[in-house]
Amino acid sequence: EEKITASAIANRKGKDKIVMVTATDEPTGRLVDQAGVDVVLVGDSLAMAVLGRPNTLSVTIEEMLHHIRAVAQGVRRALVVGDMPFGSFQVSVAEAVRNACRLVGEGGAEAVKLEGPRVAEIKAIVAAGVPVMGHLGLTPQSLHLLGGYRVQGKSLEQARHLLAQAQELEEAGVFALVLEGIPPSLAKAITARVGIPTIGIGAGPHCDGQVLVLADLLGLSPGLVPRFVRRYAQLDVAIRQAVAAFAGDVRSGSYPAPQECYPDPPELSAWVEG
Numbered sequence: 001e002e003k004i005t006a007s008a009i010a011n012r013k014g015k016d017k018i019v020m021v022t023a024t025d026e027p028t029g030r031l032v033d034q035a036g037v038d039v040v041l042v043g044d045s046l047a048m049a050v051l052g053r054p055n056t057l058s059v060t061i062e063e064m065l066h067h068i069r070a071v072a073q074g075v076r077r078a079l080v081v082g083d084m085p086f087g088s089f090q091v092s093v094a095e096a097v098r099n100a101c102r103l104v105g106e107g108g109a110e111a112v113k114l115e116g117p118r119v120a121e122i123k124a125i126v127a128a129g130v131p132v133m134g135h136l137g138l139t140p141q142s143l144h145l146l147g148g149y150r151v152q153g154k155s156l157e158q159a160r161h162l163l164a165q166a167q168e169l170e171e172a173g174v175f176a177l178v179l180e181g182i183p184p185s186l187a188k189a190i191t192a193r194v195g196i197p198t199i200g201i202g203a204g205p206h207c208d209g210q211v212l213v214l215a216d217l218l219g220l221s222p223g224l225v226p227r228f229v230r231r232y233a234q235l236d237v238a239i240r241q242a243v244a245a246f247a248g249d250v251r252s253g254s255y256p257a258p259q260e261c262y263p264d265p266p267e268l269s270a271w272v273e274g
């Protein structure tokens with residue numbers, strides 16, 4: 001099947017919905033690709049999903065590279081997008097370009113995503129030949145500035161501001177835009193007023209696509225999950241049951257069975273028994 005490119009995603013506006021999920025390693029990349037998703041995001045949500053951290057702020061460019069390389073090995077058809085971690089694009093345009101190039105050159109990402117209205121950085125990264133996905137609304141790397149994970153754009157003034165930012169990002173050259181944690185009506189307005197596809201998470205049904213964090217949709221994230229998460233499996237239960245069954249079989253002696261053992265050479269059995 002044909003490789004999905006950033007421009008193919010851009011051209012999906014007004015056509016089929018875009019499906020994006022996160023992946024963190026080769027098996028998850030391979031499996032979500034085989035499931036037929038359009039975009040695989042190696043998101044910095046891996047901080048919580050697989051590294052046990054409280055938020056995304058501590059993720060480094062080296063850690064992102066480690067995961068992006070693994071995911072890129074598993075994905076054949078979907079577009080692989082690497083998330084730019086906190087600190088990797090905020091300091092200067094030059095650092096933003098260097099780090100975007102690392103995610104593509106060393107990591108194997110085919111596009112990068114970065115949070116916020118970073119027009120100069122986005123223009124420079126695109127000029128370097130790297131497709132950029134924008135991300136507006138509840139941007140988790142701004143956790144401390146936002147004062148918590150709160151729905152953004154609830155007042156008319158804030159909503160107008162976010163719409164203007166979305167239009168600036170389109171102008172800057174993003175091929176798609178993640179809208180996170182905003183009211184459905186605002187996501188609808190933005191989706192109608194930009195020519196690039198919007199991909200929503202906690203942003204209602206009117207976006208051109210939807211994204212979920214894989215651990216959330218598979219039932220692997222502990223504790224409370226946000227309202228927008230729909231759980232499609234309970235892999236936490238499945239994993240505990242499988243490992244508890246293995247433990248029981250080891251303790252009872254029923255594992256390994258003869259067919260799970262390499263055959264004993266007759267000479268050796270005779271020697272041991274004798």
Ligand code: KIV
Nearest residue numbers: 022043044045178213
């Ligand atoms: O890191 C991530 O998983 C993300 C998505 C939620 C858009 O940025």
Ligand code: NA
Nearest residue numbers: 043044045083
């Ligand atoms: Na992210």
